[in-house]
Amino acid sequence: MNDSRGIVVFGIVRPCTHRLTEGLRVEWMAHLCGLCLALRSDHGQFARIVTNYDGLIVSVLTEAQSERTTGWRRTAGPCPLRAMRTAPVARGEGARLAAAVSLVLASAKVRDHVADRDGLLKRRPVAAAARRVAAGWDRAGARTGAQLGFDTALLVDAVDRQTGIELLAGPGTPLLTVTEPTETATAAAFAHTAILAGKPQNAEPLAEAGRLFGRLAHLLDAVEDQEADATTGAWNPLTATGTSRAEARRLCDDALHGVRLALRDAEFTDDKLAHVLLVHELRQSVDRAFGTTACSHWADGVTLDGTVPPSGVRQDGSFGALPGNPYAPSPGSPVGPPQPPPEPPRDRRGPIAGCLVWAGLACTCQMCCGTFNDPWTHRRREGLCSRRNCCDGCDCCCNCGDCCESCECCGCDCSC
Numbered sequence: 001m002n003d004s005r006g007i008v009v010f011g012i013v014r015p016c017t018h019r020l021t022e023g024l025r026v027e028w029m030a031h032l033c034g035l036c037l038a039l040r041s042d043h044g045q046f047a048r049i050v051t052n053y054d055g056l057i058v059s060v061l062t063e064a065q066s067e068r069t070t071g072w073r074r075t076a077g078p079c080p081l082r083a084m085r086t087a088p089v090a091r092g093e094g095a096r097l098a099a100a101v102s103l104v105l106a107s108a109k110v111r112d113h114v115a116d117r118d119g120l121l122k123r124r125p126v127a128a129a130a131r132r133v134a135a136g137w138d139r140a141g142a143r144t145g146a147q148l149g150f151d152t153a154l155l156v157d158a159v160d161r162q163t164g165i166e167l168l169a170g171p172g173t174p175l176l177t178v179t180e181p182t183e184t185a186t187a188a189a190f191a192h193t194a195i196l197a198g199k200p201q202n203a204e205p206l207a208e209a210g211r212l213f214g215r216l217a218h219l220l221d222a223v224e225d226q227e228a229d230a231t232t233g234a235w236n237p238l239t240a241t242g243t244s245r246a247e248a249r250r251l252c253d254d255a256l257h258g259v260r261l262a263l264r265d266a267e268f269t270d271d272k273l274a275h276v277l278l279v280h281e282l283r284q285s286v287d288r289a290f291g292t293t294a295c296s297h298w299a300d301g302v303t304l305d306g307t308v309p310p311s312g313v314r315q316d317g318s319f320g321a322l323p324g325n326p327y328a329p330s331p332g333s334p335v336g337p338p339q340p341p342p343e344p345p346r347d348r349r350g351p352i353a354g355c356l357v358w359a360g361l362a363c364t365c366q367m368c369c370g371t372f373n374d375p376w377t378h379r380r381r382e383g384l385c386s387r388r389n390c391c392d393g394c395d396c397c398c399n400c401g402d403c404c405e406s407c408e409c410c411g412c413d414c415s416c
Contacts, residue, residue, distance in 0.1 A: 011052050012220050012285045013277055019284075020276065026088070027273045031056040031063075031098075033076055034090030038099040043140045047099075050106035050137070054217065055098045057277060058189055061206065062094025064274040065197035065267070083357050083373045093196045097148050101189045103141035104152045108159040110134040115163075150192045158185040166235060171242040175251065178237045179218040186214030194266075205265035209278065212255040212262065216282065219248055219255075220289040245290070252286045 020028060035056045039047040063072065074091050078084040111134050113119075114127045121127045138156065145152040158181035169178050190210025194202035222237045223245065229236035238248055260279055268274065357375035 011054055012217050013057065013281050014053050014285070015277065015281045019280070024273055024276060030073065030088050031059045031090045031095070033079070033082070033087060034059055034095040035098045035102065037076060037089055038095040039102070042096060042099060042144050043103065047103060047137070047140065050102045052102060055102040058098040058101055058193060059090055059094040060274050060277060061190060061193040062097065062196050063090060064271045065194060065199045065202060065269060067269055080356055080359070083375065093148055094193065096144055097150060097189070097192060097196060100141040100144040100148065100150065100152060101155065103137040104155045105185070107134040107137035107141065149195060154188045155185045158182070166240070169237070169240050173241045175237060175241050175243045175248070176215070178241065179215045182218040183211040183214040186217065187211040199267060202266040205262045209259050209262035212258045213278070213282070216252055216255050216286065219252055220285060223248055223289045249290055256283055256286060
């Protein structure tokens with residue numbers, strides 16, 4: 001059976017921490033941990049596996065519209081996924097709504113894989129167990145949603161319609177017909193953040209932002225998986241409808257512009273993090289999926305096909321003299337970026353504790369896309385992605401909301 005795309009379980013907004021200010025990094029982690037702990041508190045430890053990067057945007061939007069109160073943060077205890085550090089985490093209705101939405105959409109994904117008999121799910125006992133887990137997540141998400149005034153049946157209906165739409169889709173079918181269920185689901189979730197925050201006037205523009213975000217989630221998932229789907233014979237929206245990647249990119253660019261316009265029409269208390277995630281990082285996600293630019297700050301549009309940025313950073317993350325690079329170091333000069341002074345030695349963890357922390361960091365991708373404390377020495381380290389990041393050597397102002405009053409430095413026509 002061909003693999004049905006189904007409702008996309010979100011994960012397209014994956015900000016590298018070098019592009020966030022220290023304050024925004026703390027806020028982003030607060031919402032990510034808040035979503036994880038809301039899943040644990042309401043639905044048990046196992047439910048935490050559905051924690052995802054894009055689900056926390058629901059929490060971010062709710063908080064961005066709300067007045068700050070004394071109970072909007074709490075200090076969570078040490079966690080292996082934070083290198084055994086305490087941290088402030090988001091709490092309240094936004095995190096719980098994000099948890100409910102994540103559970104229902106994860107349930108849909110599990111049922112989709114069961115229907116297609118993927119991997120171990122070909123075995124009946126495993127498939128039966130997976131169906132029971134999915135049904136439990138559906139009930140749990142519905143229960144939490146009802147407590148918050150959100151009808152998760154909207155999401156379930158979108159999932160059910162997706163399968164029928166894909167069965168009928170073929171060459172010539174408009175691509176937006178296929179993405180409509182995902183758009184409807186995300187529009188409902190985004191709009192309800194306005195209700196939770198007591199800003200019903202924001203429901204319409206946020207529903208529009210959510211609709212376009214859902215479109216982007218579906219399209220980018222299709223773009224990233226098209227080659228693999230062709231190899232395995234799995235169903236892919238672009239291939240099935242005969243849509244070119246150029247047309248998919250045009251739809252994505254239109255959606256990015258629409259999200260910016262929709263956010264302008266909403267009234268926020270503090271939208272700095274929401275703006276960075278839904279404007280700047282969302283654009284980075286599109287560039288990453290299509291492989292067009294490594295960094296949107298480069299006006300000359302450096303591509304990911306091996307073209308070297310003017311700072312002398314090679315695509316493999318190394319530094320040095322490069323052909324035609326006027327900024328390369330001269331022969332005999334030190335190669336590489338300026339190195340920070342060595343940190344003073346600290347007490348080392350034991351081998352067992354260090355290995356446990358290492359496993360937590362690796363499983364949560366902090367070793368890839370974040371900065372983290374070395375599991376044994378406690379020294380601050382850059383993740384692999386950060387070492388190869390697109391802004392090494394970039395001399396522009398790229399921390400939106402920190403060093404500029406507008407986003408002109410980032411090629412954005414909106415206001416911070």
